[in-house]
Amino acid sequence: MSGSDAVGAVMKGLEGPLLDELTTFYQDLHRHPELSFAEERTAALAADRLRAAGFEVTTGVGGTGVAGVLRNGEGPTVALRADMDALPVLEATGLPYASTATTRDAEGRQIPLMHACGHDMHVTCLSGAATLLAAGRDRWRGTLVALFQPAEEIAAGAQAMVDDRLFDRIGTPDVVLGQHVFPSPAGTVLVSPGEILATADSIEIRLYGRGGHSSQPERTVDPVVLAAATVMRLQTVVAREVSPFERAVLTVAQIHAGHKENVIADEATITLNIRTFSTDVRRTLLAAIERVVNAEAAASGATRSPEFRTLNSFPLTSNDAAATEKLRDAFAARFGPERVTEMKPLMGSEDFGVFGATAGVPSVFWGLGGADAEVYARAERAGRLAEDVPGNHSPAFAPVILPTLPAGVEALTTAALTWLNTP
Numbered sequence: 001m002s003g004s005d006a007v008g009a010v011m012k013g014l015e016g017p018l019l020d021e022l023t024t025f026y027q028d029l030h031r032h033p034e035l036s037f038a039e040e041r042t043a044a045l046a047a048d049r050l051r052a053a054g055f056e057v058t059t060g061v062g063g064t065g066v067a068g069v070l071r072n073g074e075g076p077t078v079a080l081r082a083d084m085d086a087l088p089v090l091e092a093t094g095l096p097y098a099s100t101a102t103t104r105d106a107e108g109r110q111i112p113l114m115h116a117c118g119h120d121m122h123v124t125c126l127s128g129a130a131t132l133l134a135a136g137r138d139r140w141r142g143t144l145v146a147l148f149q150p151a152e153e154i155a156a157g158a159q160a161m162v163d164d165r166l167f168d169r170i171g172t173p174d175v176v177l178g179q180h181v182f183p184s185p186a187g188t189v190l191v192s193p194g195e196i197l198a199t200a201d202s203i204e205i206r207l208y209g210r211g212g213h214s215s216q217p218e219r220t221v222d223p224v225v226l227a228a229a230t231v232m233r234l235q236t237v238v239a240r241e242v243s244p245f246e247r248a249v250l251t252v253a254q255i256h257a258g259h260k261e262n263v264i265a266d267e268a269t270i271t272l273n274i275r276t277f278s279t280d281v282r283r284t285l286l287a288a289i290e291r292v293v294n295a296e297a298a299a300s301g302a303t304r305s306p307e308f309r310t311l312n313s314f315p316l317t318s319n320d321a322a323a324t325e326k327l328r329d330a331f332a333a334r335f336g337p338e339r340v341t342e343m344k345p346l347m348g349s350e351d352f353g354v355f356g357a358t359a360g361v362p363s364v365f366w367g368l369g370g371a372d373a374e375v376y377a378r379a380e381r382a383g384r385l386a387e388d389v390p391g392n393h394s395p396a397f398a399p400v401i402l403p404t405l406p407a408g409v410e411a412l413t414t415a416a417l418t419w420l421n422t423p
Helices: 003-015 018-031 040-053 119-135 157-163 166-170 223-241 279-300 321-335 353-359 373-382 401-419
Strands: 056-061 065-072 077-083 102-104 110-112 142-149 175-185 194-197 199-208 248-257 267-276 307-314 317-319 363-371
Touching: 003 018, 003 119, 003 321, 003 401, 018 040, 018 119, 018 401, 040 056, 040 065, 040 119, 040 142, 056 166, 065 119, 065 157, 065 166, 077 119, 077 401, 119 142, 119 175, 119 363, 119 401, 142 157, 157 166, 157 353, 166 353, 175 353, 175 373, 175 401, 199 223, 199 279, 223 248, 223 267, 223 279, 248 279, 267 279, 317 321, 317 363, 321 363, 321 401, 353 363, 363 373, 363 401
Parallel strands: 077 142, 077 175, 175 363
Antiparallel strands: 056 065, 065 142, 102 110, 194 317, 199 267, 199 307, 248 267
């Protein structure tokens, strides 16, 4: 039996009640999002499904991570990964299963929660693939590992699982595979070798002034003016210090200062994010940020030097060339060449690569289309993709369940059986 035949045989299990069950599971996950390292409910549900399928399950890996192992004779070890965490976003999809969940952040503020990046779909697809592969274990030999990872959104979960002796517990895989839903036509897969997702660094900068009454600005050092000048100056860094042949983004996403309109605050905080595909450009950006911020503080007469705090740092995501070609051939054979497209490099970031890099094995990360195909085609013809097809992290982002869900299950199943021994 060829690998393609094995996929077909295993995928027959999705034709029964399993697809309806997975749809219900997905909608439940979507209604109950959880923040990074707080994915207790999601992790418990994923672990229960793995146990029901016959996996050896370890929970609490790196906090809330779950690792399931299914040993099925001699052969390669294949790890499939899905991330679990949601975002502090107020959902605006209007779906009947939309999230109305809220929680409190680290400062005690009540915030909304939403699966605005599709991690609920990732969990559901991996649960489905694990169930099918377990039921069809007569079609393959080797070891299948299912990883449900916490805290991808803050670039901490993969490293936390690795640091918590993940590979001592499950063994070292021969390949690590994962997928992410994107606003491309549903039912398509996107895959390319090499660098596909950027590095990212998020930095919080605290600026110090001298507060006072708004009627006496001459007695103060206004941190709001300092912050404004800093933000505007930072906008020149990419435009004037990075070659136009390189790719880089610098975004100031937050400014916080003061509590009352007639009080000049003592300090202000700005939070920024940089992304690039180059180590040298990343170094240039970080050095420029520190130089600009310190210079603006000095020019404003700041009472003390600014303080810098790194919030998170994502590594470059790069697909192994040989493994990617092998997988792309398998996808083309299974889905048809028309449904397999090139994944162009994106400025988005992931910590998926930590698993393969730490284990010293190839890894491949691909895209799964999740947008309504007709809506996408209409928007593309009108030149309105950005306006009419919500992207990841948008309050309106939600993959269409069909055909996204079965395609995601099929892609993971195909990927696993590309490496597992098929008789």
